[in-house]
Amino acid sequence: MALVFEGIQKVYPNGFRAVNHLDLEVKDGEFFTLLGPSGCGKTTTLRMIAGLETPSAGKVFIGGRDFTRTHPRDRDVAMVFQSYALYPHMTVREKPGPEPQGPEGRRRRDRATAAGSVAHAGHRAVARQQAGAAFGRPAPAHRARPGR
Numbered sequence: 001m002a003l004v005f006e007g008i009q010k011v012y013p014n015g016f017r018a019v020n021h022l023d024l025e026v027k028d029g030e031f032f033t034l035l036g037p038s039g040c041g042k043t044t045t046l047r048m049i050a051g052l053e054t055p056s057a058g059k060v061f062i063g064g065r066d067f068t069r070t071h072p073r074d075r076d077v078a079m080v081f082q083s084y085a086l087y088p089h090m091t092v093r094e095k096p097g098p099e100p101q102g103p104e105g106r107r108r109r110d111r112a113t114a115a116g117s118v119a120h121a122g123h124r125a126v127a128r129q130q131a132g133a134a135f136g137r138p139a140p141a142h143r144a145r146p147g148r
């Protein structure tokens with residue numbers, strides 16, 4: 001479905017203008033990337049597509065329909081947040097929802113577990129680096145081991 005932004009602006013309640021008149025058209029099936037310096041309004045723009053923020057001015061059309069003020073649950077739009085800690089209490093395997101059953105379910109669970117352990121190792125490595133840096137002694141990445 002095509003996405004169209006017409007004259008979109010976003011002024012946050014504290015008065016900060018995060019997006020200033022954005023006109024945008026993403027065609028049906030087009031792979032589109034927003035690239036810009038930190039703080040230029042990329043996440044704000046994505047949140048307005050998903051309906052997590054309401055534009056202060058302008059209109060959002062999805063598939064030709066005006067979605068500017070439609071609730072997120074009625075948009076059929078998915079958003080993956082840049083922070084991996086969306087559901088910090090859940091494992092990678094738990095996040096997608098109910099697990100599939102039968103042989104296919106088992107195969108998927110095994111793949112998800114393997115992928116999750118790799119991701120977990122990556123996060124541990126970053127967390128250790130950050131913790132080390134906070135205490136003035138960065139931990140070497142090779143010390144972080146999967147499952148530890």
Ligand SMILES: Nc1ncnc2c1ncn2[C@@H]1O[C@H](COP(=O)(O)OP(=O)(O)OP(=O)(O)O)[C@@H](O)[C@H]1O
Nearest residue numbers: 012013014016018037038039040041042043044045
């Ligand atoms: N809820 C808010 N209230 C006030 N200002 C905000 C709010 N959310 C974001 N901002 C500000 O709006 C501007 C755009 O933020 P946004 O998160 O959209 O940037 P970004 O392009 O995604 O940045 P990054 O590359 O760092 O993720 C920033 O200056 C940010 O501080």
Ligand SMILES: [Mg+2]
Nearest residue numbers: 042043044082
């Ligand atoms: Mg962002």
